[in-house]
Amino acid sequence: MDVLYFAWVRERIGLPREQVETSAVTVADLVEELKAREARYAAAFADLSALRVAVDQELTEFDAPLAGAREVAFFPPMTGG
Amino acid sequence: MDVLYFAWVRERIGLPREQVETSAVTVADLVEELKAREARYAAAFADLSALRVAVDQELTEFDAPLAGAREVAFFPPMTGG
Amino acid sequence: MRIEVQEAPFDLGRETSDFASGHKDMGAIVTFTGVVRDLARGDLDRMEIEHYPGMTQKALEKIAAQAQARWSLGDVLVIHRHGALTPGEMIMMVATAAPHRKDAFEAAEFLMDYLKSRAPFWKKEFTRDGAEWVAAKDADEDALTRW
Amino acid sequence: MRIEVQEAPFDLGRETSDFASGHKDMGAIVTFTGVVRDLARGDLDRMEIEHYPGMTQKALEKIAAQAQARWSLGDVLVIHRHGALTPGEMIMMVATAAPHRKDAFEAAEFLMDYLKSRAPFWKKEFTRDGAEWVAAKDADEDALTRW
Numbered sequence: 001m002d003v004l005y006f007a008w009v010r011e012r013i014g015l016p017r018e019q020v021e022t023s024a025v026t027v028a029d030l031v032e033e034l035k036a037r038e039a040r041y042a043a044a045f046a047d048l049s050a051l052r053v054a055v056d057q058e059l060t061e062f063d064a065p066l067a068g069a070r071e072v073a074f075f076p077p078m079t080g081g
Numbered sequence: 082m083d084v085l086y087f088a089w090v091r092e093r094i095g096l097p098r099e100q101v102e103t104s105a106v107t108v109a110d111l112v113e114e115l116k117a118r119e120a121r122y123a124a125a126f127a128d129l130s131a132l133r134v135a136v137d138q139e140l141t142e143f144d145a146p147l148a149g150a151r152e153v154a155f156f157p158p159m160t161g162g
Numbered sequence: 163m164r165i166e167v168q169e170a171p172f173d174l175g176r177e178t179s180d181f182a183s184g185h186k187d188m189g190a191i192v193t194f195t196g197v198v199r200d201l202a203r204g205d206l207d208r209m210e211i212e213h214y215p216g217m218t219q220k221a222l223e224k225i226a227a228q229a230q231a232r233w234s235l236g237d238v239l240v241i242h243r244h245g246a247l248t249p250g251e252m253i254m255m256v257a258t259a260a261p262h263r264k265d266a267f268e269a270a271e272f273l274m275d276y277l278k279s280r281a282p283f284w285k286k287e288f289t290r291d292g293a294e295w296v297a298a299k300d301a302d303e304d305a306l307t308r309w
Numbered sequence: 310m311r312i313e314v315q316e317a318p319f320d321l322g323r324e325t326s327d328f329a330s331g332h333k334d335m336g337a338i339v340t341f342t343g344v345v346r347d348l349a350r351g352d353l354d355r356m357e358i359e360h361y362p363g364m365t366q367k368a369l370e371k372i373a374a375q376a377q378a379r380w381s382l383g384d385v386l387v388i389h390r391h392g393a394l395t396p397g398e399m400i401m402m403v404a405t406a407a408p409h410r411k412d413a414f415e416a417a418e419f420l421m422d423y424l425k426s427r428a429p430f431w432k433k434e435f436t437r438d439g440a441e442w443v444a445a446k447d448a449d450e451d452a453l454t455r456w
Contacts (some may be wrong), residue, residue: 007431057364077445078431088284138217158298161283179322
């Protein structure tokens with residue numbers, strides 16, 4: 001699965017995207033796996049209320065299922081316009 | 082005093098402006114004087130709720146005083162924009 | 163603030179671009195442009211807009227000043243044409259510049275609502291079958307109660 | 310409907326003029342243009358806008374389609390830039406064309422409210438002293454409750 005990071009999430013984790021082998025059932029499970037890896041992941045995901053997630057390029061919630069997903073992206077609240 | 086007419090008021094009365102000698106105290110008094118003149122005035126002023134008035138180029142009401150006024154204009158509700 | 167009452171067409175692109183340029187502290191620019199619509203029957207030959215020359219400029223300035231007093235605006239532009247216009251031609255435009263989008267939007271809507279019912283313009287529609295004055299809409303008068 | 314996501318500047322005047330032309334049944338055209346504001350301290354060197362290439366176009370199309378489903382619109386235009394921009398530069402614009410002004414205004418405000426908080430763009434401000442990500446405002450999230 002491709003995992004993408006944007007804005008300060010990208011900066012904190014230190015890379016824009018990576019391939020992740022996972023059997024996580026939900027986005028939240030994936031987050032727990034990533035947090036367990038290294039301190040920079042734990043720091044980036046410390047406060048989920050400050051984060052947003054998209055699965056296959058659609059905004060969703062952290063309890064969304066990952067079955068069939070090819071791409072998950074984490075980022076802060078958007079500031080377009 | 083200059084009296085001006087616009088849009089269908091102008092068309093119904095048949096002229097865009099005229100000089101009127103009057104001692105009318107309010108706009109409503111002036112309207113009564115004009116209505117008494119001829120049928121075309123009576124027709125134009127038949128329904129005051131369908132008319133608006135400006136005294137010296139400021140929108141006002143039919144009970145507004147005319148003391149010192151130099152110009153009175155009658156017209157239908159505006160349709161700008 | 164710039165208020166123009168004119169018979170000639172205006173260049174919407176250039177006006178919008180000029181208005182939006184050079185306001186470094188204004189994050190939000192809103193424009194509204196009014197275009198002559200054809201009638202439902204598709205037979206509008208032209209629209210003629212009459213106005214009250216002595217009063218029009220003053221009335222528009224007053225409406226614009228009210229908007230500036232009420233919202234935090236950097237600039238206001240109003241251009242309104244009179245005379246004969248054909249379907250598709252631009253009748254008028256307003257533009258507002260503000261630090262924030264809410265002010266720019268609300269001020270532009272306020273300008274339009276007042277301009278519709280409080281600026282001395284009258285529209286007459288000409289078709290092959292004759293001519294008719296456009297009646298003021300109750301909805302336009304009601305729109306003023308919002309402010 | 311036209312949605313453009315691009316690094317290059319756009320010509321607001323030409324876009325506005327092109328958009329407004331040739332809509333004989335659309336009486337009302339509204340545009341919103343977002344401009345990079347300098348900081349209160351006047352020391353903004355540049356703003357950098359990051360986006361999510363795979364998602365941005367789709368997200369904007371979805372927002373525009375929602376507006377078209379909700380209001381009677383003849384056309385919608387969204388242009389949003391990414392990359393580095395300096396104060397005074399135009400970041401983005403939306404335009405709406407509708408038979409009536411209320412639809413054109415509301416749809417433009419809806420597009421802006423959703424674009425602010427639901428399109429995948431992130432702004433970072435660079436000054437001589439460093440760089441900071443622009444924080445999302447509660448007011449922008451709250452604005453969505455209106456719709």
